[in-house]
Amino acid sequence: MKGLCVATYRSYDDKADFHKKALSIAVGLTVGSWTELPEAQKASMEKHLGVVLDVKVHEPADVLPGERFADIRIAYPDINFSRDLPALLVTVFGKLSMDGKIKLLDLDVSEDFASAFPGPKFGLQGVRELLGVHDRPLLMSIFKSVVGHDLANLQDQFYKQALGGVDLIKDDEILFENPLTPLEKRVEACMDAARRAEAETGQKLLYAVNLTGPTSQLAANARKAIQAGANALLFNVLAYGYDVLHELSSDKTINVPIAAHPAMAGAMYPSPHYGISASLLLGKLMRLAGADLVLFPSPYGSVVMPKEENLAVRDALLAPLHGLRTSFPVPSAGIHPGLVPLILKDFGTDVVVNAGGGIHGHSMGTAAGGQAFRQAITATLNGISLRDAASETGNEALQAAIQAWGIRE
DSSP states (O other): OTTEEEEEEEEEOSSOOHHHHHHHHHHHTTTSOSTTSOHHHHHHHGGGOOEEEEEEEEOTTTSSTTOOEEEEEEEEEGGGSOSSHHHHHIIIIITGGGSSSEEEEEEEOOHHHHTTOOOOSSHHHHHHHHHTOOSSOEEEEEOOSOTTOOHHHHHHHHHHHHHTTOSEEEOOTTOOSOSSSOHHHHHHHHHHHHHHHHHHHOOOOEEEEEOOSOGGGHHHHHHHHHHTTOOEEEEEHHHHOHHHHHHHHHOTTOOSOEEEEOTTGGGTSSOSSSSBOHIIIIIIHHHHHTOSEEEEEOSSSSSOOOHHHHHHHHHHHHSOOTTOOOOEEEEESSOOGGGHHHHHHHHTTSOEEEESHHHHTOTTOHHHHHHHHHHHHHHHHTTOOHHHHHTSTTOHHHHHHHHHHOOOO
16 A cells, blocks of 8 residues: 555454544554644644554454454554654554554555565575575574583584584574684584585585674674674574664675574464564564564474464465565474474475474484484475385484374374
């Protein structure tokens, strides 16, 4: 909608006149008041006034007893806010987020607003090009047990992961600057292990090093990491804010993909009555701000997001959005090789299969953990059941993984 950003809310109230409530939101979050204004002033203020586009009321008879709610769409004139995500979010949900049971479901930004956001620098296809992998899902592994380890231990863990055939390795999001594994030394050690592994496997690999520190130092730290050899970054976006991600992704000197971690998201999306929907929080806004890959809880494992929300995040990362590149979906947590057919069924091939314990916990070791995933991916793409594939010579790693974790149909 030209010159307007449209917010969609779900408001819960047993007795409210939702049409009146929608109007109060549209006025209150823009010009403040309307009926009390003199007619002459109304003429000059009208271009700033929010507009109620739609109110759909759901009575208890239609849904669960006692759950009366309305889906409300309101358009906000772009003229009211600067072209940055903090300004937009404060306008449409700042004060309103504290006004009872109301959840922000979606935001459709105008073409003019979106033009301030280049989006992902690499995106899904760019990441594929860096790795030279175009015909299958990517495989990511996660450092586990990193706090308190020295560089030698970290390097050894990295090397074993790389030998397993993973495409990406990421730091744990809780690995911050510390005297045992400082940023530049960590990058140098891990990229040395990546080169040694590539000499054996012939496979390229991206290492997403965790970008941390005070906000004022983030860009400098990113450049230090890149100068030391880093070819990707991990970033805890919600702890810092979307605008910080936007600044980093727009910086021409930070020329590596950025993977967005969902830390803190659980404080914002799970409630049906409060917060921001997962598809907006971890999907559309991450992509607008420039995340090349976005991690989010899977519907299968240990940190569960309902499948409907999960696939909505996927769609927000992959659907057309003002010409922006798509972002790689990375469903995470509790993933093991027996889940691969289900992941590919739900996400197709444009997905990153991301595992921690499902790789490191393999009975034959970390390298075999990665190999089991690669064998599961190959079998699934070829239409072969995992049980049949596990019985084939050379697929002992997959067989051991199935014995340990089973297969989820």
